Amino acid sequence: MSAGESFWSKAWRKFLGDRFGLASAGIVLGYFVIALGVWLDLWGQQWSTLTSGSNLPMSSAHWFGTNLSGQDIFDRAIYSTKTAFEIGLSVAVLSTILGAILGAISGFFAGRWSDEVILWLMGTLDSIPFYLFVAAVAFALQGHPLAMHAAMIATFWTTTARVVRGEVMKLKELEFIEAARAIGVPQHLIIFRHILPNTSHLLLVQATIVFVSAIKSEVILSFLGLGVQDGVSWGLMIAESTQEVIVGQFKNFFAASGMLFVLVMAFNLFSDALQDALDPKKVH
Amino acid sequence: MRNHAVTYLATLLVALGLVACGKGTDQPATGSDGSALKVYRHSMDGAPTNLDPVHSATIYANFLVLNTYDTLYSYKYLTRPYALKPNLAAAMPEVSQDGLTYTIRIKPGVRFVDDSAFANGQGRELVASDVAYSLKRHFDPSNRSQGSWLWAGRIKGLDAWGENGADYSQDVEGLEVIDKHTLAIHLTKPYPQLTYTLAVGFSAVVPHEAVTKYGRELSIRPVGSGPFRMAKFDTAKAVLEANPHFRQEPIDLAAEGFDPAVHGGLGLEAIEGRSPPFIDRLEIDFILETAARWNSFTKGNEIQFTSVPVEQTDTVLDSRDPIELKPDWTERYHSTTGVEAGFVFTSLNMDKPYLGHNDDPQQDARNRELRCAMRDAMDWTARNNRFYSGIGVVFPGIVPPAASDLHSKLSQDSVSRNLERARARLKKAGWTQDNLPTLEYGFQNSVTSRQLFEQFRGFMADIGYPSSKIKPVSFATFGDYNKAIKTSQLDVIPMGWGLDYPDSENTLQLFYGPNHTPGSNNSNYSNPAFDALFEKTAVMQPGPEREELYLDMSQMVVDDCVTISGLSRNRIYLWHKDVIGLPDREILGGFWLRYVDIKSADDQTTPAS
Numbered sequence: 096m097s098a099g100e101s102f103w104s105k106a107w108r109k110f111l112g113d114r115f116g117l118a119s120a121g122i123v124l125g126y127f128v129i130a131l132g133v134w135l136d137l138w139g140q141q142w143s144t145l146t147s148g149s150n151l152p153m154s155s156a157h158w159f160g161t162n163l164s165g166q167d168i169f170d171r172a173i174y175s176t177k178t179a180f181e182i183g184l185s186v187a188v189l190s191t192i193l194g195a196i197l198g199a200i201s202g203f204f205a206g207r208w209s210d211e212v213i214l215w216l217m218g219t220l221d222s223i224p225f226y227l228f229v230a231a232v233a234f235a236l237q238g239h240p241l242a243m244h245a246a247m248i249a250t251f252w253t254t255t256a257r258v259v260r261g262e263v264m265k266l267k268e269l270e271f272i273e274a275a276r277a278i279g280v281p282q283h284l285i286i287f288r289h290i291l292p293n294t295s296h297l298l299l300v301q302a303t304i305v306f307v308s309a310i311k312s313e314v315i316l317s318f319l320g321l322g323v324q325d326g327v328s329w330g331l332m333i334a335e336s337t338q339e340v341i342v343g344q345f346k347n348f349f350a351a352s353g354m355l356f357v358l359v360m361a362f363n364l365f366s367d368a369l370q371d372a373l374d375p376k377k378v379h
Numbered sequence: 380m381r382n383h384a385v386t387y388l389a390t391l392l393v394a395l396g397l398v399a400c401g402k403g404t405d406q407p408a409t410g411s412d413g414s415a416l417k418v419y420r421h422s423m424d425g426a427p428t429n430l431d432p433v434h435s436a437t438i439y440a441n442f443l444v445l446n447t448y449d450t451l452y453s454y455k456y457l458t459r460p461y462a463l464k465p466n467l468a469a470a471m472p473e474v475s476q477d478g479l480t481y482t483i484r485i486k487p488g489v490r491f492v493d494d495s496a497f498a499n500g501q502g503r504e505l506v507a508s509d510v511a512y513s514l515k516r517h518f519d520p521s522n523r524s525q526g527s528w529l530w531a532g533r534i535k536g537l538d539a540w541g542e543n544g545a546d547y548s549q550d551v552e553g554l555e556v557i558d559k560h561t562l563a564i565h566l567t568k569p570y571p572q573l574t575y576t577l578a579v580g581f582s583a584v585v586p587h588e589a590v591t592k593y594g595r596e597l598s599i600r601p602v603g604s605g606p607f608r609m610a611k612f613d614t615a616k617a618v619l620e621a622n623p624h625f626r627q628e629p630i631d632l633a634a635e636g637f638d639p640a641v642h643g644g645l646g647l648e649a650i651e652g653r654s655p656p657f658i659d660r661l662e663i664d665f666i667l668e669t670a671a672r673w674n675s676f677t678k679g680n681e682i683q684f685t686s687v688p689v690e691q692t693d694t695v696l697d698s699r700d701p702i703e704l705k706p707d708w709t710e711r712y713h714s715t716t717g718v719e720a721g722f723v724f725t726s727l728n729m730d731k732p733y734l735g736h737n738d739d740p741q742q743d744a745r746n747r748e749l750r751c752a753m754r755d756a757m758d759w760t761a762r763n764n765r766f767y768s769g770i771g772v773v774f775p776g777i778v779p780p781a782a783s784d785l786h787s788k789l790s791q792d793s794v795s796r797n798l799e800r801a802r803a804r805l806k807k808a809g810w811t812q813d814n815l816p817t818l819e820y821g822f823q824n825s826v827t828s829r830q831l832f833e834q835f836r837g838f839m840a841d842i843g844y845p846s847s848k849i850k851p852v853s854f855a856t857f858g859d860y861n862k863a864i865k866t867s868q869l870d871v872i873p874m875g876w877g878l879d880y881p882d883s884e885n886t887l888q889l890f891y892g893p894n895h896t897p898g899s900n901n902s903n904y905s906n907p908a909f910d911a912l913f914e915k916t917a918v919m920q921p922g923p924e925r926e927e928l929y930l931d932m933s934q935m936v937v938d939d940c941v942t943i944s945g946l947s948r949n950r951i952y953l954w955h956k957d958v959i960g961l962p963d964r965e966i967l968g969g970f971w972l973r974y975v976d977i978k979s980a981d982d983q984t985t986p987a988s
Binding site: 143144145149163164165166230233234320324325331334335337338339340341342 | 668669670673674688689690691693694761764765824825826827829830833834836837838840846850851852853855
């Protein structure tokens with residue numbers, strides 16, 4: 096290791112040395128390419144097209160067969176990847192930004208009224224059962240297609256905020272912040288230009304964790320009828336499969352839960368590898 | 380340490396053993412004297428939300444309302460086509476020559492169930508003024524009745540009574556209480572269906588004491604004079620107990636329509652000469668998920684009745700036409716099949732200027748072509764096969780086969796898929812993928828509803844209707860969905876309609892202009908020629924002349940492409956062999972449950988140890 100190696104290059108080197116991390120990143124990247132292809136209308140566009148046969152077996156025309164309604168299960172599973180990434184990315188990005196900003200303010204002004212208010216808000220949101228909260232938001236938004244996103248963002252930011260708050264409380268006591276204060280840098284610049292960038296490694300890890308949580312929650316909510324309104328998702332496919340498994344048709348169930356399982360597992364491994372790589376105590 | 384581990388393990392095993400044994404110690408329910416109770420466990424695919432008769436708009440609510448309250452008339456248990464018979468009334472009504480006055484005598488000595496709403500907690504006698512009071516409640520604006528349309532504008536002074544403050548101390552001219560047991564109903568114009576309306580749950584008789592005491596709580600706490608009284612009610616289950624004071628009326632099977640050739644083998648002979656109810660307790664489980672309901676039924680020791688889910692049709696049926704069950708199923712269970720007294724259809728909202736009525740004649744004509752093209756795109760065969768096991772009855776028009784054979788006189792054209800004609804209609808009217816309107820398709824959120832939507836959208840895609848222009852709008856409850864319909868928010872409205880009584884008028888009124896939403900005309904169809912015929916037929920007695928006019932009205936709705944109709948579902952019911960009864964959820968509704976019996980309480984299946 097060279098003496099002048101930066102934190103990020105150390106982390107990158109560490110990550111490259113993690114075989115599981117690399118493999119899982121490759122899988123996540125593969126899913127992302129699939130989702131991108133759906134976005135670009137390259138594949139998966141026939142997810143709602145009715146074919147002539149229901150419950151058709153796997154074949155070259157229908158790789159995963161068809162469901163009871165005669166729709167291609169492979170196309171539906173592929174299209175659901177886009178649904179998962181749409182929700183995962185939007186929720187991860189927005190809740191991380193929200194958590195970072197509120198966490199930084201809370202940590203910087205720890206013990207003051209703004210900190211008290213944010214802590215109270217976090218405590219209140221955390222005390223509400225998540226699925227009841229989503230149902231309430233969905234009802235309040237009259238079944239709006241983004242109700243699920245709003246509910247997830249409104250609840251997932253609190254964990255990020257708590258992590259950031261703790262880090263900011265530590266950072267604000269360091270010399271470079273004291274120096275900034277001494278030369279009269281305004282508080283908002285200290286928070287957003289000097290402190291927050293130093294929590295980016297935490298935010299990156301936290302975003303990956305939220306991403307996985309959002310995907311899992313979407314599947315559960317869609318299964319319960321509270322999630323995706325227009326389109327298809329793995330949760331909706333699993334809900335559909337409840338009518339099929341009792342007559343011995345498992346294709347829908349295995350396709351959706353298999354795709355979900357691999358993505359969640361890969362993302363968890365990727366998240367762990369990222370955490371290891373970005374942990375200053377472990378970066379040698 | 381090792382000894383501790385062994386002790387813990389032994390304790391755990393004993394605990395598990397106790398739990399296992401505990402499961403096997405379930406015994407049939409017993410009465411206070413220790414004798415086994417006769418319990419029948421019914422199941423329904425939905426749950427009622429309101430048991431107040433003024434809100435008993437669903438089949439689920441009717442099942443409970445008709446068993447906890449009384450109506451003046453009901454239907455003969457086994458006679459088909461359905462035939463009315465006196466229930467609370469002593470006889471069929473005496474109708475005046477001009478058809479404007481119905482005199483109804485009520486059986487003396489009928490008692491409401493004991494309830495703390497009454498003085499001393501003892502139910503008092505039900506009298507004619509209670510019937511008048513119960514009908515008045517529908518016109519009290521504070522009750523927001525869902526059943527007032529049955530009598531709106533029909534009974535003299537009743538509408539005005541509601542509009543003038545709904546003062547219950549004031550008499551209504553059209554509801555004349557002649558004496559304690561006699562009521563005369565005076566009509567504004569002949570209403571041949573009146574007697575039918577006095578057999579529906581909406582007409583159930585409510586004591587004013589219960590309304591005063593419970594108010595809105597009456598929605599979960601029925602106080603009537605029916606064969607059962609409510610013991611427990613929540614969103615998952617209703618438990619009813621036999622009303623010990625229910626009037627003694629021995630069954631005359633022949634009068635009820637018993638036919639040994641049809642009903643033999645069901646054990647119904649056992650109830651001859653006995654007075655219902657025959658069971659001590661009626662439990663109704665509300666199980667929305669078909670898989671859960673099916674598993675509970677086939678398990679053997681839980682629910683004793685179910686309809687066969689579509690997914691299980693191949694498991695159960697040997698033949699679809701005629702419908703025959705596989706021998707092992709007929710050995711294990713009783714069964715019955717029958718076309719529903721109702722239908723499913725998809726209405727198009729005529730209120731929307733881009734789809735329905737339009738002041739511009741040219742646009743109006745274009746909209747008609749669009750609606751007709753959508754109807755041409757509908758594949759009823761595929762819908763029947765996918766969602767109704769391929770055994771539903773597809774028919775043209777708006778009068779289902781259970782009400783009349785009108786459909787046989789209409790062309791099959793409106794239920795035949797014709798993609799070429801649909802595309803030609805769109806082209807002729809200048810509709811392109813770019814200018815086709817975006818339509819909102821509503822439904823109550825469920826897997827099946829969503830699949831129905833996707834199939835509908837797939838049919839439309841076949842004529843070039845962009846999928847992105849048919850948007851799903853889902854609602855958490857039927858109440859929310861219904862509210863959106865009644866406020867004319869949706870463009871495409873999939874619905875099911877169960878007949879309230881076996882008369883075509885009951886479906887034709889769904890397209891009568893003055894019944895515009897929030898009334899029952901969900902499609903908001905308005906056609907003066909149709910309305911004129913409806914008003915003309917409304918006062919006509921049944922007969923060929925009225926049928927001819929009904930046919931004309933049906934043809935108008937078909938020609939205007941107001942709705943994509945229709946299909947009557949063919950249902951298969953199964954029930955356990957120890958149950959004596961003939962289930963029917965159609966017009967008969969919940970009436971049949973009072974006649975249910977269990978072969979012997981001792982023979983009831985018990986959970987295995």
